[in-house]
Amino acid sequence: PAKTMDELVSLCKRRGFIFQGSEIYGGMQGAYDYGPLGTELKNNLKNAWWRAMVYERDDVEGLDAAIIQNKHVYKYSGHEDTFTDPMVDCHECKSRMRADHMKDIKVCDNCGSDNVTEPRDFNLMFKTNVGPMVNEDSYTYLRPETAQGIFTNFKNVVDSTSRALPFGIAQIGKSFRNEITPRNFIFRVREFEQMELEFFCKPGEDEKWHEFWVAARKQWWLDQGLSEENIQFEYVTGDDLAHYSKSTVDILYKFPHGFEELEGVANRTDYDLGSHTKAQEEFDLSAKVKKNEHSTAKLAVRDLEANKWEVPFCIEPSAGLDRGMLAVMTEAYTEEELENGSTRTVLKFKPHLAPIKVAILPLKKNKPEIVALAKELKNKLQKLGLGRILYENTGNVGKGYRRHDEVGTPLCVTVDFDSIEKDDAPVTVRDRDTMEQIVIPAAELPAYIINYFVS
Numbered sequence: 001p002a003k004t005m006d007e008l009v010s011l012c013k014r015r016g017f018i019f020q021g022s023e024i025y026g027g028m029q030g031a032y033d034y035g036p037l038g039t040e041l042k043n044n045l046k047n048a049w050w051r052a053m054v055y056e057r058d059d060v061e062g063l064d065a066a067i068i069q070n071k072h073v074y075k076y077s078g079h080e081d082t083f084t085d086p087m088v089d090c091h092e093c094k095s096r097m098r099a100d101h102m103k104d105i106k107v108c109d110n111c112g113s114d115n116v117t118e119p120r121d122f123n124l125m126f127k128t129n130v131g132p133m134v135n136e137d138s139y140t141y142l143r144p145e146t147a148q149g150i151f152t153n154f155k156n157v158v159d160s161t162s163r164a165l166p167f168g169i170a171q172i173g174k175s176f177r178n179e180i181t182p183r184n185f186i187f188r189v190r191e192f193e194q195m196e197l198e199f200f201c202k203p204g205e206d207e208k209w210h211e212f213w214v215a216a217r218k219q220w221w222l223d224q225g226l227s228e229e230n231i232q233f234e235y236v237t238g239d240d241l242a243h244y245s246k247s248t249v250d251i252l253y254k255f256p257h258g259f260e261e262l263e264g265v266a267n268r269t270d271y272d273l274g275s276h277t278k279a280q281e282e283f284d285l286s287a288k289v290k291k292n293e294h295s296t297a298k299l300a301v302r303d304l305e306a307n308k309w310e311v312p313f314c315i316e317p318s319a320g321l322d323r324g325m326l327a328v329m330t331e332a333y334t335e336e337e338l339e340n341g342s343t344r345t346v347l348k349f350k351p352h353l354a355p356i357k358v359a360i361l362p363l364k365k366n367k368p369e370i371v372a373l374a375k376e377l378k379n380k381l382q383k384l385g386l387g388r389i390l391y392e393n394t395g396n397v398g399k400g401y402r403r404h405d406e407v408g409t410p411l412c413v414t415v416d417f418d419s420i421e422k423d424d425a426p427v428t429v430r431d432r433d434t435m436e437q438i439v440i441p442a443a444e445l446p447a448y449i450i451n452y453f454v455s
């Protein structure tokens with residue numbers, strides 16, 4: 001794995017994974033742009049999540065809610081009142097910082113001075129104005145989590161799919177938080193993507209489902225290539241527990257800057273649906289919720305056995321896509337000493353996450369027959385639907401291998417003179433991790449590739 005953030009940052013920029021946002025204007029703190037390969041990696045990680053959370057289950061539906069929502073959503077969700085971080089100002093160097101790590105010793109992160117203010121609450125939501133009139137009522141917020149769109153659509157999803165408990169709603173999308181101190185590359189940023197599942201169940205079954213999802217989510221991260229020794233659980237208790245949560249387990253990963261939260265799995269009880277429901281007094285809510293004077297829907301389901309309407313409990317595994325990418329890249333980063341004394345950098349991504357699946361490299365760039373066969377193979381492999389297959393005609397295969405090791409391409413295929421001179425046209429397939437090369441007939445390449453990626 002990567003030992004320092006710097007080696008990752010530099011590889012990401014050099015090879016086109018991640019760029020500083022607004023770089024040509026001096027940058028924008030806490031915002032990053034995903035380049036050609038970062039976009040592929042991100043899409044692959046999203047797709048792997050969607051596959052595991054929606055397609056491979058029969059009790060989860062997908063959703064894609066709007067980023068800007070009615071401001072009442074954030075009034076009743078509790079974000080307007082409580083979505084804050086404690087902030088401290090330093091009198092000496094004038095910097096501002098997040099103070100949640102300053103429980104006992106209060107010193108400035110930047111200059112070390114203890115001449116700092118008492119912590120005060122800073123709301124992390126970005127406020128924005130909606131419509132052409134700017135007045136007291138025309139504001140709303142950019143969503144600070146995707147979850148609220150799931151709760152406000154609860155009734156729509158139940159009515160349109162006839163779901164009964166237990167079932168879940170999954171969503172992937174952008175969230176925005178005006179972090180006081182964004183840092184550690186894409187670990188803490190102001191614009192990021194979340195992959196969230198809200199899994200609804202009967203009260204009383206919540207603890208069982210919470211345990212289930214903690215284990216399932218850890219397994220999913222292992223399936224993305226993270227290793228067991230780099231994952232830890234943190235049981236969040238007492239004061240650190242969010243206002244809506246009965247219990248939370250954070251899944252931590254060993255990032256280059258230490259073990260930090262990658263995903264949180266919270267038991268949110270009936271807090272969210274209870275908060276957004278009308279006629280709250282008709283239900284036996286366990287969570288303390290604000291009285292709702294605006295909602296037009298009852299967010300409840302019929303419990304046939306008890307013959308009453310009930311607000312479900314909710315278990316929420318909430319993962320950061322950007323943090324996930326950082327974890328996967330940290331884990332995949334490998335520097336290997338070769339027999340000839342040189343070192344190579346390899347990103348050992350799991351094949352399903354690799355930004356480029358296969359690179360096809362003709363050995364001679366000006367030989368029409370070789371070029372034609374290489375292009376034909378590219379088109380054939382592209383049609384398999386595995387992701388990006390790259391045809392790359394630079395004529396320098398050695399350099400091509402090095403570049404593709406560095407961006408994590410699992411297989412390189414070279415097409416050379418032998419390939420066109422014999423009837424059965426052999427091609428060479430080189431494995432990223434073992435660097436072994438095998439020769440197979442070009443006609444067998446698609447089957448070989450499918451077998452490699454789909455297993």
Ligand code: ATP
Pocket residue numbers: 177179186187188189190192194261262263264318319320321322323324
């Ligand atoms: P932290 O304590 O690190 O601020 P959090 O507990 O506020 O995180 P949650 O509200 O539980 O985070 O959000 C769920 C997930 O969303 C986190 O586990 C993380 O992966 C991701 N996430 C939250 N804030 C950010 C951010 N500023 N930048 C990138 N990812 C984030």
